Structures are given as structure tokens and as C-alpha cells.
Amino acid sequence: MDIFHEAPMFQGVRQMLGAFAKAQIRPVARKHDEEESMPWDLMKVAQGFGMSQSALIEGTKGITGKPDDEDEGGDRPKKPRSSSRIAVVGAEELAWGCAGVCLALGGSGLAASPVARMGTAAQKQVFKQALTGLDEHGHIKVAAMALSEPATGSDISGLATTARKDGDHWVIDGHKQWITNGASAAVYVVWAQIDPAAGRAGVRGFIVTRGTPGLIPGRKETKLGIRASETAQVHFEGCRVHEDMMLGIERERGQQGTGGLGDTKKMLDSTRPVVGAQAVGIARAAFEYLLERVQAGTIAGTPMASHQHIMFELADMEMEIQASRLLVHRSAWMADHHQENVKYASIGKAHAARTAQWVTTRAMALLGEEALEPGHPVEKWYRDAKIYDIFEGTGQIQRRIISRALTGVNPT
Numbered sequence: 001m002d003i004f005h006e007a008p009m010f011q012g013v014r015q016m017l018g019a020f021a022k023a024q025i026r027p028v029a030r031k032h033d034e035e036e037s038m039p040w041d042l043m044k045v046a047q048g049f050g051m052s053q054s055a056l057i058e059g060t061k062g063i064t065g066k067p068d069d070e071d072e073g074g075d076r077p078k079k080p081r082s083s084s085r086i087a088v089v090g091a092e093e094l095a096w097g098c099a100g101v102c103l104a105l106g107g108s109g110l111a112a113s114p115v116a117r118m119g120t121a122a123q124k125q126v127f128k129q130a131l132t133g134l135d136e137h138g139h140i141k142v143a144a145m146a147l148s149e150p151a152t153g154s155d156i157s158g159l160a161t162t163a164r165k166d167g168d169h170w171v172i173d174g175h176k177q178w179i180t181n182g183a184s185a186a187v188y189v190v191w192a193q194i195d196p197a198a199g200r201a202g203v204r205g206f207i208v209t210r211g212t213p214g215l216i217p218g219r220k221e222t223k224l225g226i227r228a229s230e231t232a233q234v235h236f237e238g239c240r241v242h243e244d245m246m247l248g249i250e251r252e253r254g255q256q257g258t259g260g261l262g263d264t265k266k267m268l269d270s271t272r273p274v275v276g277a278q279a280v281g282i283a284r285a286a287f288e289y290l291l292e293r294v295q296a297g298t299i300a301g302t303p304m305a306s307h308q309h310i311m312f313e314l315a316d317m318e319m320e321i322q323a324s325r326l327l328v329h330r331s332a333w334m335a336d337h338h339q340e341n342v343k344y345a346s347i348g349k350a351h352a353a354r355t356a357q358w359v360t361t362r363a364m365a366l367l368g369e370e371a372l373e374p375g376h377p378v379e380k381w382y383r384d385a386k387i388y389d390i391f392e393g394t395g396q397i398q399r400r401i402i403s404r405a406l407t408g409v410n411p412t
């Protein structure tokens with residue numbers, strides 16, 4: 001039972017995606033980890049039963065059966081959505097199967113999110129159209145969100161990629177690094193500086209489709225974990241993009257918001273609960289494996305379960321996993337109820353990332369040398385867990401956000 005017990009919808013998502021993870025993801029997880037290959041076949045299967053790469057653009061149907069974004073207008077308070085809670089329940093289950101595969105299945109959401117939030121109807125259409133059909137390899141099409149650069153990760157105000165106006169086009173130049181789906185994407189949301197003197201306020205997002213001259217997908221990186229998800233460099237060399245493809249243009253024309261970096265940061269607050277939920281999924285996977293072993297195993301002829309230090313470690317793990325899940329769910333609940341969740345999104349993500357690393361590290365220690373063998377499931381979860389302390393804001397950045405929310409002071 002969990003805090004979503006009251007809504008059968010969330011239970012249904014958990015059961016359906018949990019079954020999918022067990023039957024379809026677990027059997028191929030090791031192969032894609034070893035090969036560092038995207039699970040293209042599985043992605044097709046998932047798409048076949050509704051896990052579309054452009055789902056965030058299309059909108060998730062809420063408890064009422066209406067699209068989540070549907071606003072009744074007028075002075076009525078906004079109705080609660082359910083999409084953030086659905087996403088965290090689903091993410092935990094899929095990452096329990098394999099975090100790399102989970103990211104391959106949902107990585108396009110990173111790009112879809114700013115388009116859904118800031119895109120015009122025409123931009124959404126371009127984005128969806130780019131993801132329609134199969135590519136030249138027969139693979140389903142994916143999207144990438146290109147923000148990070150070789151010298152700019154946490155501090156996104158220092159972006160070196162520029163966009164220069166030339167007639168009714170923007171000309172983009174720069175290099176992006178560590179971009180999920182970066183080599184294969186059919187469509188990119190790239191962030192560039194349009195006014196270096198303006199700092200953060202000058203950063204804008206642009207939709208760029210594959211094949212646009214000057215957009216050059218780059219080298220694929222080799223990684224410690226989540227190896228079923230592709231991470232690559234992306235280069236922009238005199239890449240001309242029509243002005244209609246700049247995100248936030250409606251807001252620039254007088255509507256609320258800036259259409260710029262501020263909106264990007266809000267986007268991260270809605271994706272952080274999902275990333276935190278993935279970390280919970282990894283922790284749970286390692287914990288369940290260990291629990292089964294403890295119940296069946298012996299140490300020097302005595303049942304493992306008779307050793308108090310092992311039992312206490314299991315109890316600590318259960319406490320931390322439950323706490324992480326509740327924190328992540330709280331931030332998703334706040335997002336669904338249109339409440340400011342900046343602090344809680346960071347608390348949930350940072351706590352879950354720490355839990356995943358700690359549980360997998362302790363599981364390795366308790367299992368001993370067998371867990372060091374390449375291909376051992378706990379060894380893989382241990383490697384997969386590390387990334388959750390790095391992307392979507394490092395552990396230190398989450399702590400900056402939390403401490404700033406507490407004190408109003410920016411830590412130096």
C-alpha cells in the first residue's frame with residue numbers, strides 16, 4: 001500500500017508497468033548494458049501499447065478522462081492534474097526493470113517538456129511530426145534536449161552556444177555534451193544565448209529537426225551506468241533555424257513568463273520528481289534482490305537472517321526507500337496540484353539519489369565478492385545509481401536550492 005492507494009488509476013499504472021518491466025525489460029537489461037545499445041525493439045513494443053515518444057506534447061489523460069492540460073478557464077481554481085503522479089509511479093517501475101532502458105523509453109520527454117510548456121501550436125505540430133514514423137534504420141524516432149556544454153553543466157547561465165539573428169532566421173553555433181539521445185534524435189530542443197550581455201535572461205530554446213544543415217550529431221559517450229540510454233555530443237555550426245521555431249515567442253509578445261531560462265528551470269522542477277522515482281526503482285531492485293538472498297542464504301552455516309547486523313541493514317534500507325518514495329511523491333503531488341514545488345522537487349531527487357547509491361553500495365558489501373563479478377545484477381544497479389547524483393542537477397546543486405529555500409541566501 002502507498003499514498004496513492006486511494007486512486008485505482010495509480011495502482012493500475014504500477015501493475016501494468018511493473019508487469020512490463022518484469023516480462024520485457026529485465027530479460028534484455030543485461031544485453032543492452034553490455035552492448036551499450038539502445039533497446040530499439042523494446043521501444044517499438046512500448047510505443048505499440050501507448051508509450052509514445054511525444055506523450056508529454058499530447059497530454060496525459062487525467063482521472064476525469066480529459067486531457068490533463070484542459071483548463072476550464074474563468075476564475076475557477078485550476079483542477080488538479082494526475083500526470084506527475086502517473087509519471088513517478090511509472091518511472092519507479094520501469095527503472096526497477098532497468099534504469100538505462102527506462103531512460104531510453106522516456107528520454108524524449110526531456111525535450112517534449114519545454115515544447116509542451118512553451119511551444120506554440122505550430123511548434124508542437126513540428127515536434128510531433130518529427131517523431132512520427134520510423135527512421136532510416138527502422139527505429140522509432142526520439143528527441144533530445146541539448147542544454148549542457150563541455151564547460152557548462154550546473155551553471156547554465158554561462159552557455160557558450162549562441163544564436164544570432166539573421167533576417168527571419170536564427171543562426172546557432174556551439175557544442176553540446178552529455179546529451180541523452182544526442183546521436184540518434186530526430187528532433188532537438190537546443191538552448192542558446194541570444195544576448196550574451198543579458199546572462200541568464202538571454203537564453204532561449206529552439207526546435208531543430210534532424211537534417212537541418214549545420215546540426216551535426218556527434219560522438220557517442222561510453223558510460224559507467226545507464227548504458228542502454230544513448231548519451232552523445234551535438235554540434236551546431238552555422239545552423240539556421242526559422243524564427244518561428246524559437247520557444248517562448250508568444251510570451252515574448254506580451255504574455256506571462258519570459259520564455260527563457262526561468263521557464264527552463266520550472267521544467268526541471270517537473271522532471272526532477274520523475275528522475276527521483278527512477279532512483280527509487282534502482283534502490284528497490286537491489287533491496288528486493290538482497291532480501292531474497294538473506295531469506296535463503298547462510299553465513300558459516302547459520303541463516304543470514306539470524307545475523308542482527310544484516311537484519312538492521314535491511315531495516316535501514318527499507319526506511320530510506322520508503323522515505324525517498326514519499327518525498328518524490330510529495331513533489332509530484334504538489335506539481336499536480338499547481339503548487340510551488342522547487343524545494344520539494346530537490347529534496348525528493350537528492351534523497352532518492354543518495355538512497356539508490358547507499359542501498360546498492362551496502363548490497364554489494366553484504367553479498368561479498370560475488371557482487372563484483374561483471375554481469376551481476378547488483379553490480380549493474382550500483383553502476384546505474386551513480387548518475388542520479390549528477391544529472392537533472394547534481395547533489396550539491398539540489399542542496400543549494402534547498403538551503404536557499406530555507407534561508408533566502410544564495411550559498412557562495
Ligand SMILES: Cc1cc2nc3c(=O)[nH]c(=O)nc-3n(C[C@H](O)[C@H](O)[C@H](O)COP(=O)(O)OP(=O)(O)OC[C@H]3O[C@@H](n4cnc5c(N)ncnc54)[C@H](O)[C@@H]3O)c2cc1C
Binds near residue numbers: 144
Ligand atoms: C548520462 C547523462 C545524461 C545527460 N543527459 C543530458 C541531456 O539530455 N541534456 C542536457 O542538457 N544535459 C544532460 N546531461 C548533463 C548533466 O545535466 C550535467 O552533467 C550536470 O548538469 C552536471 O554538470 P557538469 O557535468 O558540467 O558538472 P559541473 O557543473 O561542472 O559540476 C562539477 C562539480 O561541481 C559541483 N558544483 C558545480 N557548481 C556548484 C555550485 N554552485 N555549488 C556547489 N557545487 C557545485 C557539482 O555538484 C559537481 O560535483 C547528462 C549527463 C549525463 C552524465
